[in-house]
Amino acid sequence: MNYVIEMLDVSKRFGNFYANDHITLQLEKGEIHALLGENGAGKSTLMNVLFGLYQPDGGEIRVRGENVAITDPNVANDLGIGMVHQHFMLVENLTVTENIILGSEPTKSGIINIKDSAKKVAEISRMYGLDVDPYAKIEDISVGMQQRVEILKTLYRGADILIFDEPTASLTPQEIDELLNIMKKLVAEGKSIILITHKLAEIMNVSDKVTVIRKGKGIGTVITSETNPEELATLMVGRQVTFKTEKGPSQPTEEVLKIENLQVNDYRGVAKLKGLNLSVRRGEIIGIAGIDGNGQSELIEAITGLTKVKSGKIFINDEDVTNKKPRKITETGIGHIPQDRHKHGLILDFSVAYNSALQSYYHEPLSKGGIMNYKEINERAGEIIKEYDVRTQGAHELARALSGGNQQKLIIGREIMRNPDLLIAALPTRGLDVGAIEFIHRRLIEQRDKGKAVLLITFELDEVMNVSDKIAVMYDGTIVGTVNPKETTEQALGLMMAGHSKDVAEKKVLAAEKDGDEHHVE
């Protein structure tokens, strides 16, 4: 076989902990090889070994059949290995070209030769259909474009083996599609790609082979066309995972949240919510579908009292809470899982126990007469840790040390333990692996079955289709339509998210299907 990279029996140890325990990965020339594993399974460690950031404790690495010792990233570069990092390493106020040549600036008698470099950048960009403007400033271009600059950077330096570390984590669905196409184009031109991800849809779409690792151990390599997402998920998590979270029909009763003609401006005075109406009842999950930036954040902040409402009314359990203080609103029975768990959900430098008390520290028995009762807080934290399976070394560990999934479980535990009538879950599964996603979906449905109201805001179509009982599609500050997930298609939803009304969207989908059928006949 013609392998460009072989990592044979590679081990990497930190203290007594094996981050990589005899893992083998073989990359063929011209293939996209996915590396799949849960958060913390050891994917990044393995790639850092390959890229020279860590030295392996055992095993051997061969590049194009030759044994090599990759002692630092420069060696990796010389071997033609390039890495596209998850967090971009770009200088915001420099141009694309300047960023690409950074560190190895071509000079002509001491002066940087930008023009030639820009020409070369444009050439490579055209060759792989990257469509990047070499003179654009990084701060002016979208996240998806910035990622292409990272790709360009590796290509410019002559890489023909590219490692993509969770490349789709911060991209919109359209950008993801475009990226996957670029990857296909790259391999068509003879490059080889290792794709690190835990998103099964991407793997099925783009990869040729998948190597699965779980808890630092290599589970095996399978050929993508001979497997399916269910099998991959089982391999990755080590047990059966259900994608369709099972749930009975909803039995909605009285109204908990009612929003009438809500209007909100942002700090510049630009209208973000333009007369939004919404109602959520006990015993149902309302999913808000929509593309990021159509007013979802403002909606949540208005309900929770974090932003001023310009006009309109918000009722919780028939009580008018419009423009009330956040704490007052929380007390009427709201639990809130914020969309940014690091910025809004947790205080990372606080312990797990402190974080578990963030919403209720001022109540007895957690504090009394102005004095905190940390014993009680620790006990309460212990309950959350146990009940919500938060994997931590203990209540005293800093929240910062927890993985994303466990941080999210901590927040969800904290909010649900307060027994709110309305649970607002904003992007509750962002960046989490299938195991954690399944856990969180089950908890949301459990709340519903207990007769609570749940408002789910998400950008993931799968999630909104799977979990909600009703989907309200949001576009440009209003709800353009409400659909039943059992009676709609992802295509129709997508069209509504682009601003079409429900009727128009459904007609278009029907027309497209008819079109497809006719082609079939021909």
Next chain:
Amino acid sequence: MLISDYNPITGYIALWNGIFGDSYAIGETIRQISPYLLAGLAVAFAFRTGLFNIGVEGQLIVGWFAAAYVGIAFDLPKIIHLPFALIAAAAAGALWGLVPGILKATLKVHEVIVTIMMNYIALHVVNALIKTLSGGGFKLERIHQSASLRSEFLSNLTDYSTLHYGIFVALAMVVVMWFILEKTKTGFELKSVGYNDNAARYAGMSANKNIVLAMVISGAFAGLGGAMEALGTFGNMSSMGGFTGIGFDGIAVALLGANTPLGVIFGATLFGSLKYGANNMPNEAGIPVEIVSIIIALVIFFVACGYIIRVGLIRLRNKKEEK
């Protein structure tokens, strides 16, 4: 020191003797530590709540003045007079902290700018007040005995040094700071806002209220630091040509102590003893004061370096273990 032709060994011996040489020196050293402790606490407290209080200097000056004024203007039994003077100092400092706190909370004016300006206002207003009160002079009268922190017992114990009860006030405040931060609901809120004001806001805490409160408490600590000088060390107040420097050193004290109450004790001890002990270097080893200042700065610099390196090493080790 070698470069400038002085014997470093006798120099350092002089420094050591200046700090621990005899019971008098020890007494004076401890006396010097008290205002540093309080200045350090003031800065540390603000830091813990995410604020940078550079105005400790000004808060200390108004505290000094308030304590001296109360000490002179009233004639009360000691049991009332002394606490009254201390509270006046704390209140004056708190007031000086309140202004930047309110400006930050309502108008988002950065506290560093306001506190620096408040320092100048404090200096010159207090000088003007001294002039008015003393009828054109440069010095207030001595405070009444009933407001004094002076202690014959401590003084005798340390060979007639100016050691006074202030150190106990300062140590009590260390406990107070620890108690507020670690035990009270207010402390929990203050720390939350300090670490992540966004998350604190989401949890329904009022960031503005906590900013003002933090500045007030911080200012009160600084004001008490001024009271140490007014009621203990000097027993009066003279108009000042420039800043005392204690407030600014408080920043270093707090940072050396990693902004924890116990750490501040360590930082203040280091600062206080070096500052006082250094006075002995010109006397005993004939080294000019300018060089002494450089030496002291270097010692503190290296202590800080050592500390940072240690913290860095611990972080590095933790990181490795995490992975």
